[in-house]
Amino acid sequence: MMQSAQTDALRSTLRALVGEAHVLTSGDLTAYEQDWRKRERGRALAVVRPGSTDEVAAVVRACAQAGVSLVPQGGNTGMVVGSIPDATGTQVLLSLQRLNRIRAIDPANLTVTVEAGCILQTLQEACEKEGFLFPLSLAAEGSCTLGGNLATNAGGTQVVRYGNTRELCLGLEVVTAQGEVWNGLTGLRKDNTGYDLRHLYIGSEGTLGVITAATLRMVPLPAAQLTAFAAVPSLEAAVQLLGLAHRHLHAGLTGFEVMGDFALGLVRKHFAQQNVPFGGLSPYCVVLENSDHESESHARAQFERLLEAALEQGCVLDAVVAQTQAQARALWHIRESIPLAQAQEGLNIKHDISIAVSRIPAFVAEVDALLAQHFPGVRLVNYGHLGDGNLHYNVQAPEGADAEAFLRDQEGPINALVYAVVDRFHGSISAEHGIGSLKRDKLAHHKSPVAMGAMRAIKRALDPHNLLNPGRVLAKE
Helix, strand or coil: CCCHHHHHHHHHHHHHHHCHHHEECCCCCHHHHECCCCCCECCEEEEECCCCHHHHHHHHHHHHHHCCCEEEECCCCCCCCCCCCCCCCCEEEEECCCCCCEEEEECCCCEEEEECCCEHHHHHHHHHHCCEECCCCCCCCCCCEHHHHHHCCCCCCCHHHHCCHHHHEEEEEEECCCCCEEEECCCCCCCCCCCCHHHHHCCCCCCCCEEEEEEEECEECCCEEEEEEEEECCHHHHHHHHHHHHHHHHHHEEEEEEEEHHHHHHHHHHCCCCCCCCCCCCCEEEEEEEEECCCHHHHHHHHHHHHHHHHHHCCCCEEEECCCHHHHHHHHHHHHCHHHHHHHHCCEECCEEECCHHHHHHHHHHHHHHHHHHCCCCEEEEEEEHHHCEEEEEEECCCCCCHHHHHHHHHHHHHHHHHHHHHHCCCECECCCCCCCCCHHHHHHHCCHHHHHHHHHHHHHHCCCCCECCCCCCCCC
């Protein structure tokens, strides 16, 4: 524990480095100290808001010299309690929100260089003004930042075509645990000069270095984007429809989301103003997107052929195709409202899992039955990115039950049941949310000892004094 004089000295040093207004030690710090899901509240020694990469490096050096650990934070929209300080009051919360500039757009190279604190939606809009698409899209895009997206290797709704954030990144600028700056913002698509440090830092959740900027891929804006909403009789039918969509739309298939009827029912219940199609018609619905680089008429004809084939084969019961952009946004908004509607319904147990697409129906059937047997009355909020095998397989307390008590008493047993089946199906317990502290102690039970040993060796090599986001991803040895 730092002595009061040492704490005061460090705070004074930090104020000298970034300005007194950007070192917060009192007042309401909830936005920095509480996680998005309101599961935990930490306490920071100070919230420090540097305004440049050089200031980030100086802050890291000062904390390293004082032996004080740092917790990097972007928009604080994470789901696994990985970006807030612990409760000791001894950690510096390093907010990257002031590093929010778009440094350069290179149309010929199809790249944009942006700082870590830039809001995702701001980047999307800036690229669109130049005639390009930055194809990372997720529900929190109005508040999440690019640094957090990279640190967690965020997924979203367009992974089926463009990949996770990792696939969109060509270069990084990173402050190391020693306070040095690695500038890897070249934007090269080919560079075989040793280990690929970029991929090492992406997805490391701030435990290996502090991402301060990135060079990212853009693509030309499509000529048309069409959205369809379809009712399907089963998950097997949804997988069949996905196969048809790949064959009919090819690379134009940019999004393919599945939603269980109970999940959609929560949207109907809590957001009655939204017009959710096909209420009660089928156990699952799908929203899919076709991005076409030829014309809207070409895209619509492709969609029509796809849906005709799907109706003939019985994998679609009914479908609507958005006629305007406003209708398309409304259909996507239904999907994006599910997490908010579930939060309105009460505390719940979240699972962010990935399974091979072909095995998802069998997985869901097995786990549905096991949960019904061992936890009677639980309600299953099953939805997610079927196109890339990522389900948000969430468990709501039984109707009328004490949700807080349910979460406290049943989260461990339900996680153990679900994750055991994930292992049997050779899946992953974290598809896009990361590990943070919420899944840290579970990781070693679901990842091979060889992989865990390699990860610990990397952590020791890059952060030997365990100053960067300690206790996240890896448990203390």
